[in-house]
Amino acid sequence: MAVASSLVLLASACGGDEEAGGGATTGGALEGRGPITFATGKDTSGFLPAQVSAWNSQHPEEKVTVVELPESADGQRQQMVQASQNKQDSFSVLNLDVVWTAEFAANRWVEEIPRDSFPSLSAAIPATIKTAEYRGKLYAVPITSDGGMLYYRKDLLTKAGVQPPATWAEMATACQKVQALPEGKGMGCYAGQFEKYEGLTVNFSEAINGAGGVVVGEDGKPNVDTPEALAGLEFLVNAFKSGAIPKAAITYKEEEGRRAFQDGKLLFHRQWPYQYALASKTDGSSKVVGKFAVAPLPGLNGPGVSTLGGHNYAISAFAKNKASAADFIKFMASEERQSANLQASSQAPAWASLYDDTALQAKFPYLTPLKASIEKAQPRPAVVKYGDVTAAIQEAAYDALTEKKQPKQALTDLQTKLSSLITQ
Amino acid sequence: MSAPTPVAAERPVNQPPTSEKVRRHDEGTGKLAAILLSPTMLVLGLVVLFPIISALRESLYQPGGVDPETGFVTEGDTFVGLDNYTAIFTGDTADRFWNAFYNTTFFTVTCVVLETILGVAMALVMHKAFRGRAVVRASILVPWAIPTVVSALLWKWIFQADGAANAIIGRQVLWSTEGWQSVASVIIADTWKTAPFIGLLVLAGLQTIPNEVYEAAKVDGASVFQQFRMITLPLVKPALLVAVLFRMLDTLRIFDLPFVLVGPHKDSVETLSMLAYDEAFNTRYGPAAAYATVLFIYVAVVAFAFVKLLGADVIGDAAVRKPKKKKKGDSAPPGVGAAGLGGLTAGGGV
Structure with a gap:
């Protein structure tokens, strides 16, 4: 019994051995044609088979087989890491979350992407390309992007006679005016994702960037113990203290917050684009159908800064048919495929001009604010030990929000911790 | 597994030439037992012993760090002795x-x-x-x-x-x-x-x-x-x-x-x-x-x-039975000691 307890860990531990033997993989030429595999998270939209069969019908000799990984990001990363550590060619093309780029690049698990031969790069929103870079070199191709937006109750703001806020102070004033209305009584002002998980890293970074601070600077060094960062963190801490952010929001991930917004309990909500369609559903699940709109995130002295989400496609260093893999990525990154994917799955594309397409704008009214959000958005730290870095950020943010630590102290401790983790 | 071995080893010293038949009979039983048990032992060795040893070995190594020059992770694990253990008990x-x-x-x-x-x-x-x-x-x-x-x-x-x-x-x-x-x-x-x-x-x-x-x-x-x-x-x-x-x-x-x-x-x-x-x-x-x-x-x-x-x-059951077995010689039916254990495992599996 006792033995069984450690077995699971031990079994996974065995994978580490393999690293010792193999030589370095050579970068450069992407050669080899033939069938390839595409490893991606569970396809919740159901549209992926159509995309892939479009490729397969044009390239019968280079058929793509989709390998569906778990729905959770951690589960996907684990399988990709395992296959890479064992130098298996089971996944030719990897669908990487933007925060994994550094880890996969530094371990040489993915090939460097020659920028000249990928035309889609020049059409992509520049911010999305930053998420695929490690130390100035490109290791993946942006396919989908994501940015936070401010969902607000249009009906209540109109009634109170206020404009959508561009700053945190305006947001607070707007909220007070709405709370003075009979409909707005007891309503929560604002919420984001504040449970201790990746979402907190996103929201914490946005607060800090929105006040002009950084978590990790352009030079790749942590620089979070600054007055700007403190102002950003204090916005969140004070909003919790004053009750502007409801107490329960400390337990909110995306879905808990979405329920609160859809139940009409929140005036402002920081959320990803996916909420738009769900909150507009007329099956009775949402009480705010037609009553809300989106705006770019507010900041300290002007518009705020979103944290970048999204997925990039990379070529495994252990793939046999790398030329086919590169072509498949080009295919999926093309305007036609990205447009089709946006329409079917409503995932934000990396292709910039799609946001300005009037037909698409009619279908997705949030495209304009979303583009503004993504264009200004900042990536999360591109560090090899991302798991440790994000855990440290969450620890600091959570301690400050739950008043276990003073904001200043939390940032000083975070700076120390990040300095020891980021040594590149 | 260990029980039959000493018995078989003691025999020749006590009564060397006379009871050849008995000895052969005994040896056969021991061998047969060993053969019959070997698949179990093999499986146990594979699923229990090997992972434990492999984990113990693994716990003495550390993965390579990031080379500050190239930004790439150094390949291969380094042997660090008991460092991983001392790290658990020091600092934060x-x-x-x-x-x-x-x-x-x-x-x-x-x-x-x-x-x-x-x-x-x-x-x-x-x-x-x-x-x-x-x-x-x-x-x-x-x-x-x-x-x-x-x-x-x-x-x-x-x-x-x-x-x-x-x-x-x-x-x-x-x-x-x-x-x-x-x-x-x-x-x-x-x-x-x-x-x-x-x-x-x-x-x-x-x-x-x-x-x-x-x-x-x-x-x-x-x-x-x-x-x-x-x-x-x-x-x-x-x-x-x-x-x-x-x-x-x-x-x-x-x-x-x-x-x-x-x-x-x-x-x-x-x-x-x-x-x-x-x-x-x-x-x-x-x-x-x-x-x-x-x-x-x-x-x-x-x-x-x-x-x-x-x-x-x-395991108390098995421990008590061992001395008994010796006293009674080979007459104790095999499997009595294991019966308790077998019953337990079945219970645990529910």
């Missing part, structure tokens, strides 16, 4: 380790005590003959049949800010935040899920107690409480101790419930398994193996102490 990680150690121990003690009381109560109810007994038995066992992760998700739903738990108590407790509330939520969910396990094993024990004993007690004028204390408890003790032992070993490696219900990196509910997972998740398999080994030793020590102090019949 030591605080985290001891906190997790305390949480693990606290969960084990609290949950097992609660589950034992509830489990015995459940068993007594299930044992009574009444109408609809089958339904009650089945319904009590439902929580045990639900996978831990699923039950953790169910309880997460109950314990969310606007969930059923808060609706019932009439105020807003944020169960997944740091503090007593997250600890309580884990204990409640774990007790709910695994009290039926103890109930089931105790029920099996209760059913072996003959009715005549109770009848005799009634004739002697024993009260219900006296019957419970003097008859039920002592007679059900072997089954109960095994159930408690299993639950203790299980709870010492508690992982999925706090991980899913409350979440990772929460000091209030972080357990030793979660530390090992965290290291492995960040692809530091050496330190992860070190944590797993420390946990393994802790579990082994607790199990050993429990068996020694309370005399649970898990």
